[in-house]
Amino acid sequence: MINKLVDKIKKQNAPVVVGLDPMMKFVPKHLQDAAFKEYGETLEGAAEAIWQFNKAIIDNIYDIVPAVKPQVAMYEQFGIPGMIAFKKTVDYCHEKDMVVIGDVKRGDIGSTSEAYAVAHLGKVKVGNKEIAAFDEDFATVNPYLGSDGINPFLKVCKEEKKGIFILVKTSNPSSGEFQDRLIDGRPLYEHVGEKVNEWAMQCMGDDYSYVGAVVGATYPEMGKVLRKVMPKSFILVPGYGAQGGKAEDLVHFFNEDGLGAIVNSSRGIIAAYAKEEYAKFGEANFADASRQAAIDMINDINGALNKR
Numbered sequence: 001m002i003n004k005l006v007d008k009i010k011k012q013n014a015p016v017v018v019g020l021d022p023m024m025k026f027v028p029k030h031l032q033d034a035a036f037k038e039y040g041e042t043l044e045g046a047a048e049a050i051w052q053f054n055k056a057i058i059d060n061i062y063d064i065v066p067a068v069k070p071q072v073a074m075y076e077q078f079g080i081p082g083m084i085a086f087k088k089t090v091d092y093c094h095e096k097d098m099v100v101i102g103d104v105k106r107g108d109i110g111s112t113s114e115a116y117a118v119a120h121l122g123k124v125k126v127g128n129k130e131i132a133a134f135d136e137d138f139a140t141v142n143p144y145l146g147s148d149g150i151n152p153f154l155k156v157c158k159e160e161k162k163g164i165f166i167l168v169k170t171s172n173p174s175s176g177e178f179q180d181r182l183i184d185g186r187p188l189y190e191h192v193g194e195k196v197n198e199w200a201m202q203c204m205g206d207d208y209s210y211v212g213a214v215v216g217a218t219y220p221e222m223g224k225v226l227r228k229v230m231p232k233s234f235i236l237v238p239g240y241g242a243q244g245g246k247a248e249d250l251v252h253f254f255n256e257d258g259l260g261a262i263v264n265s266s267r268g269i270i271a272a273y274a275k276e277e278y279a280k281f282g283e284a285n286f287a288d289a290s291r292q293a294a295i296d297m298i299n300d301i302n303g304a305l306n307k308r
């Protein structure tokens with residue numbers, strides 16, 4: 001799957017992933033009204049509204065954007081109907097040949113991590129059959145439990161030719177509370193980065209490993225260091241746009257080959273219609289606004305990469 005991700009990024013000239021984080025406050029009123037008319041103000045109604053919202057955005061970006069990153073919490077809050085909307089979103093993106101990064105941030109003791117890996121990337125045994133449940137292409141994984149939590153994911157990734165992105169330095173303001181603590185004179189995120197590099201070297205695709213890392217756009221200097229620590233890992237870079245990350249900061253996350261990073265934007269793309277810049281599209285044409293915002297993001301990042 002890492003090879004497919006690299007190919008798509010090259011073909012579409014777009015090192016970009018759109019985060020499908022459909023908070024209800026971003027779902028235009030006409031979609032909410034239609035869903036509530038059919039299902040009432042219920043979890044089913046909410047799930048229908050977010051699914052229709054996603055579908056319209058996917059239809060408008062799939063030819064220019066290589067990957068999506070649905071964030072599971074945004075679906076989970078609507079219970080079982082929300083999780084059905086998550087699965088419908090994953091399947092629809094696959095129909096459109098997009099790479100799906102399940103943002104599930106899992107990780108536990110070995111036996112539990114194995115079940116998480118099976119749920120999101122593998123196939124579960126049911127009698128004599130093996131059935132894929134959620135079936136994303138990549139999953140985000142939390143490394144706090146150490147190798148026990150990661151190894152089951154590596155096993156499933158090898159079997160299924162899928163991949164993971166391991167949290168190394170997160171984009172949020174308080175990420176330093178633990179991640180920047182010095183251990184043997186070096187910050188914890190660097191130790192995690194070194195471990196990610198070890199795992200990555202055991203899991204090579206053609207040019208890049210299918211074990212990647214998450215490093216926030218909001219910490220470009222740390223990104224620069226981590227780029228060198230994990231040369232074969234793709235870095236998933238959240239924090240562009242809504243969290244303040246700028247294109248010029250992002251160049252540090254890429255390798256000399258112009259590859260090695262994929263930049264995420266969620267609210268900046270899916271809620272573009274609500275921003276002054278894209279207000280001319282109007283709420284009814286929210287998906288056109290998302291397409292324009294995606295084009296602008298791609299040009300912004302490619303522009304910064306071409307300048308270096």
Ligand SMILES: O=C(O)c1cc(=O)[nH]c(=O)n1[C@@H]1O[C@H](COP(=O)(O)O)[C@@H](O)[C@H]1O
Nearest residue numbers: 071140170171214216238242243265266267
């Ligand atoms: O793993 C992630 O994707 C992630 C890691 C991180 O360090 N920071 C971060 O913002 N994210 C996710 O990336 C998305 C960012 O959303 P926006 O700020 O709206 O672009 C959310 O889905 C976050 O959960």
